[in-house]
Amino acid sequence: MEQRALKKLVESISKTVKTFKKNEVESLIRLYYSFVEKPSGKLTNARMDCNTFRGILHNIFGMTDDMLMDRVFFVFDKDSDNHISVQEWVEGLSVFLRGTFEEKTNFCFEVYYLNGDGYISREKIFDMLKNSLSQQFPEEENDEGIRELVDISMKKMDHDNDGKISFADFEKAVKKDRLLLEIFGPCLPDAKNCLHFEALVFRNNMTTSF
């Protein structure tokens, strides 16, 4: 990419994303293009698709749950065009890596309710938890166990007792006990992976910019 275009892009993204310094934004942009680079060398229209993104989540951030990776993709993909633009990439990563507690609460809630009606329903919870018990349980018992886990989590989260979890419910519960933030499955990178990623990307940035 041309230096000038890159600078321009960094400027425009830095206006909205304050968590990263400009040089950091620049490295993230570079990283983005290194992922989407096509053999043809045409970059201007290249965008990140779900598979590439999932590869990143899996290989760099150690996520394993297919369903949750899809959901994280959808949350990154703000305009729902099934691709993550470079803007969405940097914005998403800012929450993902350095988000405040409130931002992360929002992020997790979005991952869990997945562009529905703004609530996490019993059924959605069941879906998300359905692989959470080991295979040693026989199938009926497994289902029963998961239903029970759903009940337990509803009891903890559903403060207004309407049978579904609203953002208010979620926020209240999570504020009380931060462990509940990723209650329905890991969708944030753990601290170690974050550090690793940042060290890798931003150190790279230092060496290249000098």
Place this chain on the structure above:
Amino acid sequence: MLYRGCPLLGSLSLNEKRNLHRFKLRVLSLTQSINRPMGVALTRSAQWTAAGYETGTLEITPLNESILNEITKFMESFIHKYPQEAKFVFVEPLEWETNLEPSAFESGYIVSETAVKSEEVDKDGEPLLLLSVPQIKVRSFGQLSQLLSIAKDNKLQETQACIEANRDPIVKILGSDYVELKEDSTTVTILDNITKDNELHIKRKIAILLKQLDLHLLNHSLKHISLEIHLNPARFKKDIELLKRYSGKGEQTVLESIEYTSEYEFSNGCRAPPWRQIQGEVCYVLVKPHDVETLCITCSAEGVFLNGGKTEEEGEINYERQGEIYKDLVTCLKDKSPVFSENMSKHEIRFIEEQPKDQQVFEKPKIEEVESPATDSEKSKTQKNQINFGKSHMTKRLEPSLKWRATVDYKGHKSSVKDSQEEKQGKIEKSTASVSSGRTQLLRKGGEKVEETASESSSESEEDEEPPDHRQEANADLPSEYWQIQKLVKYLKGGNQTATVIALCSMKDFNLAQETCQLAIRDVGGLEVLINLLDTDEVKCKIGSLKILKEISHNPQIRRNIVDLGGLPIMVNILDSPHKILKCLAAETIANVAKFKRAQRAVRQHGGITKLVALLDCGQNSTELTQPSLYETRDVEVARCGALALWSCSKSHSNKEAIRKAGGIPLLARLLKTSHEDMLIPVVGTLQECASEENYRAAIKAERIIENLVKNLNSENEQLQEHCAMAIYQCAEDEETRDLVRLHGGLKPLASLLNNTDNKERLAAVTGAIWKCSISKENVVKFREYKAIETLVGLLTDQPEEVLVNVVGALGECCQEYENRVIVRRCGGIQPLVNLLVGINQALLVNVTKAVGACAVEPDSMAMLEKWFVPSLVV
């Protein structure tokens, strides 16, 4: 036992026993009987006798017997319990054939050769009891009671005969009109009647009494019935299938063959024809043992018995029971075939192992059989087994925790032996140690052997005795939390990270301060899982697990269990975690666990002391790489938790040394400058513990710690005041330190704390500090100025010995000066001092004699002493 006509009761309970269905009917009738005063168990049951009852020879079953017993007991005591109602004359007499001889009747009866009349008569002059052999008519409860006492050993027979002959006793007793009246009467009309009619009132009362009896009987039989539900088709099927596997030709098999008489199985699992199923019969098997003829056996809900056999020509089974009832097939066959019994005992173990999981319930009685292979030929024994059977059925569910229990108990025992050995060593050491200044100062010899000779500075020494394990009684009613926690532990074991976190969060919502929950977690095997989670890489799981461990480790038993399960080394490792929250939680948990020597030693041996001391430095040393995380906490908090853990660990000499060597003293001194009470208490607590060491006292002086201790004497917090005073007490043996206390203005707060005597621990610490400080003359002058001497004299009575030792010690120091001796005498201190001479506390006596001796220098005091002291010496 004599058997009579149509035994109402016998049929009743036999029917009941047959199967669960009947049992339900019974419950239904119970609800009916609640609605109607007429629903006495006995009359209700009469309806059932019509249903498929065969007239054969029936023995008295245990249930029947117990029901009869209950009725007899009720009737016998009736005359004493309800004398008024006992006089009530029945509408119709109860009539039956009795076995009693007229000669059995004594006073109160007019006896002739073949007839007896009671002297008690009704208002028309008719006798209430009339016997003309063998018919007897009785018309009151009083007479029934007396009759039973006359019948002596034949009570049960008489009761049985009476009940059999009088199908509807309530109608006879209260009259059918009363019954009808009651059927549709409302409470209001009953109340009306009661006020109007005294007789109705009594009738009503009797009706209520009978209903109570009825309910009692129903409850009673319920217990019996519930013991018997176990014999169901599935059970038989499993037994028969298992036996089949071990049957065939050859010496080693248990049977030659075992076969059903019918190949057809009904959907309910029974093979008996429907009209026999009503009797509770499940299936019939033809069994050919090695040594006896083919047996045709009926398996019924009631038990297993030989029937009349299969007729050759028609293939019909003679359903009539031949012989006794066994509790299960194996018992029956063992009794019938010696070879089966012998071979079975060889196979027994395998047989039991083969029992599928859901049959676990039945394992226990089988094991019992192995242990006592003598087959019970007597029926009573069989019944006893049946009852055991039922019990084991009920307790079986607790089995996992019991198993677990056994292993931990063993471990706990082992360690207790070890600990007590250590304690012994400690004691020996102590006895050779020189006692100085009322507080045991121990000669230290270094080396592992004497290391645990705790310096007694510990207020927790009682913790060192292994507490009796208050395991929950297996039979005790388990609270609902138990089952909920058991379920959560299941998810902890079998769930992935997400499920584990949910289960942990949910477990945290229980009241973990409550012993039931603490022990429930342990008893369902939760401790192992929680500790295992600490060994994983999952930060969230570790946090959740530690939060629970932190709470439940307040329980002394749980602490020991955690140590036994090797929890301490893992927690010590977590102290190195980059996550501050984990450091905090691990340190706090260690603080709770390390309340006894074995744990304290384990912390040190795994390098925990150094790591805990490093926590005190948290935040000061910012070169450490801290990771951004959602679960972080403040540096101050980390230091506080580290101090808490060190405080717990600082009870042994070796640990104190380890803390010092790790550079703990300067760090503690620095933390002492903060103003958070939360922080100050563990810090001062640790210093106070450690000040029993010479090294520490020197360091405390050098690090200018006294200044801060004095400052915190002025705190509002009683605990903090106590620990500060305690630390001063420990350090003030040193002259320079005593001067420092005075120079920093510590004597005044000490003197004023004397006025608050409610908190005895603090009072002991404060008086101790005053005692040591008053070794310096300058300090005594100050104390006199603050009127502390008067206050001390006031404390000579009604105080615990720990306080008295210090008070007397302080007075002994003060009395070195004339002025103070005068004060003590003037305040009336001589007499209480002398009174203390009769005590047996050595430390106290040493101080008292010293004080008295100081006073005796004064001629005036001497005069008083002669008055008080001499008589007390004579005593």
